[in-house]
């Protein structure tokens with residue numbers, strides 16, 4: 001018994017790292033959110049003024065709402081698109097498993113910025129999609145809504161974040177023994193029923209964590225919207241980063257960050273709760 | 283109302299790459315019969331069971347249930363059920379939901395399902411376990427749930443793939459009897475797979491002994507034990523002393539076999555010639571020790587030295603060396619009186635052994 005407890009000390013580097021570089025900054029940020037900005041610096045006080053300011057200007061609430069919506073749509077598309085891929089490599093193309101996972105991982109290693117720029121090239125006014133459509137004589141003038149719109153932000157985010165949904169779903173599927181599929185078939189379930197009663201419920205954890213990863217990362221992203229979103233695709237991450245940069249209003253930036261964080265946590269828990277009460281699969 | 287359920291497997295072949303898992307397999311299983319597929323691991327038992335269940339398609343041949351071919355029916359439509367080697371219980375469902383799974387799919391009324399599940403749980407003495415999840419059960423309990431999950435569907439034939447393989451000996455022995463009792467009570471056809479010959483002997487009406495995908499011998503446990511048709515049967519079923527020899531003489535009513543200089547008499551078989559290489563098999567319990575020289579004559583009478591004595595409770599085994607190369611195992615019932623005073627009970631003692639020529643099985647090499 002005692003012996004086992006000792007191993008907890010092995011985790012101490014992790015704890016120290018997290019405390020120094022995650023919890024401490026986040027706590028300092030929390031304190032900042034109650035301070036005020038003055039021309040000469042920050043006033044150390046305790047006020048809710050920053051939070052009230054969020055509600056005073058509809059711009060902030062709209063952008064936060066749009067960010068969460070973009071995050072939700074991105075996460076839903078990511079999960080829906082990942083599931084068949086993960087299913088195929090887990091059960092159908094086992095031999096290609098390593099190759100496909102390798103490719104997915106490589107895409108994670110390549111620079112985030114490069115991938116966003118690549119999408120700018122594909123979606124742009126003289127980009128690949130427009131060129132092809134013009135070549136096929138489907139359109140005369142290049143379409144502009146691909147770039148600088150929420151759609152382009154979502155498309156780009158989906159492609160950047162999809163490894164974060166494929167991997168957890170894949171790993172939850174590989175934990176399902178093929179025996180269970182056969183047992184279900186043996187007891188009278190066709191492919192469709194086997195999927196909904198056995199496979200899907202048993203991969204719930206992968207779907208949930210994939211959804212949360214992609215939702216949180218998408219909602220908080222501020223580079224992609226800046227590069228492909230235009231004014232239409234403005235997201236809250238951008239505004240927060242501006243508060244810490246140009247505007248030099250750290251207290252307001254902190255309160256915006258905390259308010260958004262609160263909404264994200266709320267949404268995530270709502271999602272977990274929905275998954276629970278849905279009780280997929282008997 | 284029990285209709286005739288007859289399962290017929292005809293000329294069935296199945297290869298995996300260049301491994302031939304099932305070869306020229308022909309078997310008829312009668313209604314209410316408990317048939318065991320027995321053989322060493324890798325001999326194709328699981329493959330055959332999976333062909334019957336529909337998880338493998340045979341390369342050629344046919345599987346017929348009551349005269350109708352079922353090879354083209356997908357597994358979920360076959361009126362058969364299988365108990366898997368590693369239970370394959372659904373981990374996200376309770377015991378109740380696991381057992382009721384097939385009944386939910388059949389859209390049976392809730393009340394009826396409840397009653398049926400209750401009966402099934404009674405059958406395997408698991409009342410009160412409805413709400414547990416599989417990971418809260420012991421191996422034996424999991425196996426019971428897996429068994430009734432298949433039985434609730436009232437399959438025409440129940441297939442069991444080494445269902446007791448993962449259990450420890452004591453629970454295994456209890457479950458053997460329990461499964462056999464259930465089969466007799468429900469009057470169902472069971473096809474049971476095991477590599478454990480003792481288990482096969484205890485449970486089966488008939489044993490199908492397999493090797494390398496082929497049937498070696500089919501018969502009642504007693505028949506196979508008493509009349510093995512090959513050296514493989516003789517070695518695999520029960521214990522046997524196997525001796526390696528050559529035909530020396532063919533007499534009117536017996537053969538003389540030379541085992542490294544030791545002559546053993548056997549019954550006459552028609553298919554041997556002088557100098558043929560043969561195997562002899564003698565069951566350990568057929569060899570008797572003699573304590574006094576009686577005037578009765580035995581076909582075979584040899585002298586050896588006790589090398590080892592092992593006590594098994596109700597039986598005792600003597601390992602006897604006859605010569606440098608020849609060893610025999612002798613098994614005796616432990617009877618109270620013959621223990622102490624009888625000569626030849628100690629390691630190193632000389633013993634006189636005898637057995638009749640009828641007790642020696644002879645197989646051509």
Ligand SMILES: Nc1ncnc2c1ncn2[C@@H]1O[C@H](COP(=O)(O)OP(=O)(O)O)[C@@H](O)[C@H]1O
Pocket residue numbers: 298299301302303321322323324325326327328329330
């Ligand atoms: N899916 C498969 N792919 C390739 N070879 C297989 C497959 N299933 C079984 N085999 C081979 O077929 C032979 C019989 O296997 P199996 O039926 O599992 O034997 P048993 O159940 O008697 O141990 C073995 O040599 C095994 O390696």
Ligand SMILES: [Mg+2]
Pocket residue numbers: 324327328329444
């Ligand atoms: Mg097997």
